[in-house]
Amino acid sequence: MTISALTHRISAFVAAVRWRTEIAAPLGLALVKRRLLGKVVFVAITGSAGKTTTKDLCAGILSSAGSVTKSQHSLNEPIMVAKTVAATRASDRFAVVEVSGGKPRAMDWPLRLFKPRIAVVTLIQREHARPDFGLDEIATEKFRLIDALPKDGTAVLNIDDPLLRERAQQCSRKVIWVGRNEGATLRLLECRSKWPEPLILKVAYGGKQYTVATRLHGEHLALSVLCAMAVALAAGMELPEAINNLQNLESSEGRMQVLTGSDGVIYLRDDWKAPLWSVDAPMAFMRDAVAPRKVMVIGTLSDYSRSASRLYPRIADKALEIADQVIFVGANAHRATRKSKAEQRQRLHGFSELRQAAVFLSEILRPGDLVLLKGSSRMDHLVRLILDREDPVACWDSRCGKSQFCTRCPRLYDFTRAGTGISSVLTDAENLLPAISVGEGCMLMVGLGNPGEEYRLTRHNAGHLALDSLAREQGMTWQQAPSGQTAEGPIQSVRIVLVKPDAAINHSGDAIRRMLGVEELTRAVVVHDDMDLEQGTVKVCRGGGDGGHLGVRSIVAAYQTEDFQRIRLGVRPPGDDSKSRRLVHQRLSAQEQQQLTAAFSSGLQQLLPGAVV
Numbered sequence: 001m002t003i004s005a006l007t008h009r010i011s012a013f014v015a016a017v018r019w020r021t022e023i024a025a026p027l028g029l030a031l032v033k034r035r036l037l038g039k040v041v042f043v044a045i046t047g048s049a050g051k052t053t054t055k056d057l058c059a060g061i062l063s064s065a066g067s068v069t070k071s072q073h074s075l076n077e078p079i080m081v082a083k084t085v086a087a088t089r090a091s092d093r094f095a096v097v098e099v100s101g102g103k104p105r106a107m108d109w110p111l112r113l114f115k116p117r118i119a120v121v122t123l124i125q126r127e128h129a130r131p132d133f134g135l136d137e138i139a140t141e142k143f144r145l146i147d148a149l150p151k152d153g154t155a156v157l158n159i160d161d162p163l164l165r166e167r168a169q170q171c172s173r174k175v176i177w178v179g180r181n182e183g184a185t186l187r188l189l190e191c192r193s194k195w196p197e198p199l200i201l202k203v204a205y206g207g208k209q210y211t212v213a214t215r216l217h218g219e220h221l222a223l224s225v226l227c228a229m230a231v232a233l234a235a236g237m238e239l240p241e242a243i244n245n246l247q248n249l250e251s252s253e254g255r256m257q258v259l260t261g262s263d264g265v266i267y268l269r270d271d272w273k274a275p276l277w278s279v280d281a282p283m284a285f286m287r288d289a290v291a292p293r294k295v296m297v298i299g300t301l302s303d304y305s306r307s308a309s310r311l312y313p314r315i316a317d318k319a320l321e322i323a324d325q326v327i328f329v330g331a332n333a334h335r336a337t338r339k340s341k342a343e344q345r346q347r348l349h350g351f352s353e354l355r356q357a358a359v360f361l362s363e364i365l366r367p368g369d370l371v372l373l374k375g376s377s378r379m380d381h382l383v384r385l386i387l388d389r390e391d392p393v394a395c396w397d398s399r400c401g402k403s404q405f406c407t408r409c410p411r412l413y414d415f416t417r418a419g420t421g422i423s424s425v426l427t428d429a430e431n432l433l434p435a436i437s438v439g440e441g442c443m444l445m446v447g448l449g450n451p452g453e454e455y456r457l458t459r460h461n462a463g464h465l466a467l468d469s470l471a472r473e474q475g476m477t478w479q480q481a482p483s484g485q486t487a488e489g490p491i492q493s494v495r496i497v498l499v500k501p502d503a504a505i506n507h508s509g510d511a512i513r514r515m516l517g518v519e520e521l522t523r524a525v526v527v528h529d530d531m532d533l534e535q536g537t538v539k540v541c542r543g544g545g546d547g548g549h550l551g552v553r554s555i556v557a558a559y560q561t562e563d564f565q566r567i568r569l570g571v572r573p574p575g576d577d578s579k580s581r582r583l584v585h586q587r588l589s590a591q592e593q594q595q596l597t598a599a600f601s602s603g604l605q606q607l608l609p610g611a612v613v
Helices: 003-036 051-065 078-087 108-113 135-142 162-168 219-234 239-246 280-288 308-320 333-337 354-364 384-390 459-474 505-516 550-559 590-607
Strands: 041-046 068-070 094-098 118-121 154-158 174-179 186-192 200-205 208-213 257-260 266-270 294-298 325-329 348-351 370-374 443-447 479-481 484-491 494-501 524-534 538-542 565-572
Touching (some): 003 078, 041 051, 051 094, 051 219, 078 094, 078 108, 118 219, 135 162, 154 162, 154 219, 174 219, 219 239, 280 294, 280 370, 294 308, 308 325, 308 333, 325 354, 333 550, 348 354, 354 384, 443 459, 443 505, 459 484, 459 494, 459 590, 484 505, 494 505, 505 550, 524 550, 524 590, 538 590
Parallel strands (some): 041 118, 068 094, 118 154, 154 174, 294 370, 325 348, 443 494, 443 524
Antiparallel strands (some): 186 200, 257 266, 479 484, 484 494, 538 565
């Protein structure tokens, strides 16, 4: 075992021990402390959307009746529920706990840690659905909060959700129904939210009508307002008092949150998550808004059944009907823009990296613009577009995977970290000079793989291995170049330039772009492993999707095109149906290396008849 591999294993072991310790401590503390919280009224909130806004509004309204502890931010997994219970004081009047319920048995631990007296289910959507956990299963799991109520407990349910109406038929607890439909205990009669005016509701309760003024924006937040007022009623508060408390409460972070920059640009942050079904509401808000100019920034969408190639252009068309400028960011940005018409190209823009979008926005935004940010906190971190205009941001990592807002991340302004500072994407892409010079008539071959001896013979490094074998056979010598290695020589009277980027395979796109420039990909052949093909097979094709290969995806994102030649080398062992992530770093046997070389030779001959590896 190499030193680097040993170091990696030790680091992984230490991380695992630390992770278990971080989980065990709050769970243990919560289990002990729950016995001391008998007088605290626990309010539990779940649903596919609106949980955090409902939780924050509940806590704000109830605070006039006594001290309140609430879940922090949008942290609703069992370990975060344990931390909320552990943070609750015996002197608190209420504890408002947000609970996910988005997985099978997700309610097991939360319901061991506390027993709700008031439970809210906002609505059920397909956000957490999968083949073995559909809408019915999601509804059943989330409804476990209602089933856990004591006999004198109260459920707050959305009467407009048919699944909740169906589940409630078996509910023996008191139910406060909220929504538009007849039969609602707290019924929504009207609501309006037309920027710059905030959300205002007219509701009916107990034979009377009330006007509810808020500081929120977006008609779809009316459900959270209704649920929060219903919780106040269940807690014994009079509705006029709840309405009075509500009128001073602000939006939750990243949920239709309004921020005004020092330069007069107005941002509407709806950037916590972006399942497809959640896009229509903020778009409707922007359509009705009154503003000198409207701008939409759209990141990574999720939970859709159609292909991304069809979805993103459709979303782009809808956005262009509403906004003056539309900017897509991320790996699918090229899909949104590639079918744009000539008259749309001055208004529709796509950027693979957020930093590129930040530079572009710095040039076009002006005071009074209303800018919607719609994306995912895990995938996009769009809030950096705002923060960077006030104080330069150090971290532009697009793949950190943290499901939190950057405002709480220590990396945000840490310029001492490697990889921070001025990004290469700041350079005008059209004026980028390639790091290597490729003459006319040459054929480019780019092999994907991870740098480092420990990865050299792994399945994921098939692209590197193929080019290494070709270089040996043809007597080519590898030379170090900026961002990678190159080798060149003639094959069948065609001059071949081999390229191995030295970036991690999943980040190949930017390195290849730096090496080749912006034009050369069209005449390049990308050689890479393919887990969908059996070991020793090959497929040569031009265009198509990334097939789940993150290295290919990064190339598509960097160049905003799928139109390039590929040699896809099969590396999946016959009969092995393991997850790809378990196989990519598996070492190839000597026989498998020979099969790989033979497959590459076969693919190369399809492009250059007579070529042999």
